[in-house]
Amino acid sequence: MRFSPPLPDRSSKVLVSTVALIPAAGRGERLGAGLPKAFVDLAGHSMLHHAVRGVQASGVVDALVLSVPIDLVEQVQSQFPEVIVVAGGAERSDSVRAALAAAPPSDVVLVHDAARALTPPSLFADVVAAVTAGAPAVVPGLPVVDTIKSVDPAGAVTGTVDRVPLRAVQTPQGFDAAMLGAAYAAAIADFTDDAGLVESQGTPVRVIPGDPMAFKITTPWDLRLATWLLHERASA
Numbered sequence: 579m580r581f582s583p584p585l586p587d588r589s590s591k592v593l594v595s596t597v598a599l600i601p602a603a604g605r606g607e608r609l610g611a612g613l614p615k616a617f618v619d620l621a622g623h624s625m626l627h628h629a630v631r632g633v634q635a636s637g638v639v640d641a642l643v644l645s646v647p648i649d650l651v652e653q654v655q656s657q658f659p660e661v662i663v664v665a666g667g668a669e670r671s672d673s674v675r676a677a678l679a680a681a682p683p684s685d686v687v688l689v690h691d692a693a694r695a696l697t698p699p700s701l702f703a704d705v706v707a708a709v710t711a712g713a714p715a716v717v718p719g720l721p722v723v724d725t726i727k728s729v730d731p732a733g734a735v736t737g738t739v740d741r742v743p744l745r746a747v748q749t750p751q752g753f754d755a756a757m758l759g760a761a762y763a764a765a766i767a768d769f770t771d772d773a774g775l776v777e778s779q780g781t782p783v784r785v786i787p788g789d790p791m792a793f794k795i796t797t798p799w800d801l802r803l804a805t806w807l808l809h810e811r812a813s814a
């Protein structure tokens with residue numbers, strides 16, 4: 579079923595309220611640090627701490643909801659008394675859904691991976707500005723630099739993909755709040771990102787320029803890179 583809800587007219591409003599959801603309940607299996615990834619140390623603070631402070635520094639977010647592993651809800655709530663903390667779920671989309679359910683009403687919703695801990699504050703502002711300007715769904719994306727090949731199970735190359743129209747998509751992803759709520763209510767499958775969900779329901783998704791610093795910390799290599807970048811920033 580395709581879904582394209584009417585969008586609210588914000589033209590007469592001066593202020594647009596924005597809620598940011600940070601899914602931080604993943605296990606971090608590819609990082610393999612022995613604890614949930616968002617709680618791994620990155621130059622003296624958890625990845626989650628860096629992500630929260632980045633969102634707050636943007637100055638464009640009115641409320642923040644974190645979804646974390648259920649046994650860490652109390653601890654995280656005492657660490658960040660100013661935000662809403664909920665238990666996440668088995669899949670990322672379950673964690674986003676739980677955060678969305680606890681979020682106060684807003685015009686715009688941002689969804690941002692805790693694992694993109696070094697995302698510059700300006701990127702949040704750019705995404706909110708694009709949604710406020712009328713795009714119902716906005717994602718930051720970067721051109722793909724590697725040559726991309728498709729490969730069969732035996733390892734034989736079956737083709738080379740034209741990379742010109744491809745973008746590697748990041749977070750924060752920004753949405754018209756009413757549209758995202760309706761999209762989650764109607765969702766029947768799991769998606770790796772929220773833009774994928776709304777896109778599958780017929781909502782147009784706009785890409786704006788991403789930022790290399792919004793890379794996702796997935797592997798031990800990424801963690802080394804992030805640690806080095808923070809130390810470089812501290813000594814600049």
Ligand code: CTP
Nearest residue numbers: 601602603604605606607608668669673692693
């Ligand atoms: N996430 C979540 N709930 C889940 C799975 C993921 O809140 N059930 C969050 C992660 O904490 C992370 C973001 O979604 O901030 C992106 O997910 P990913 O990078 O895949 O993190 P993990 O799932 O923790 O890592 P892995 O897939 O290697 O286990």
Ligand code: MG
Nearest residue numbers: 604605606670
């Ligand atoms: Mg994962």
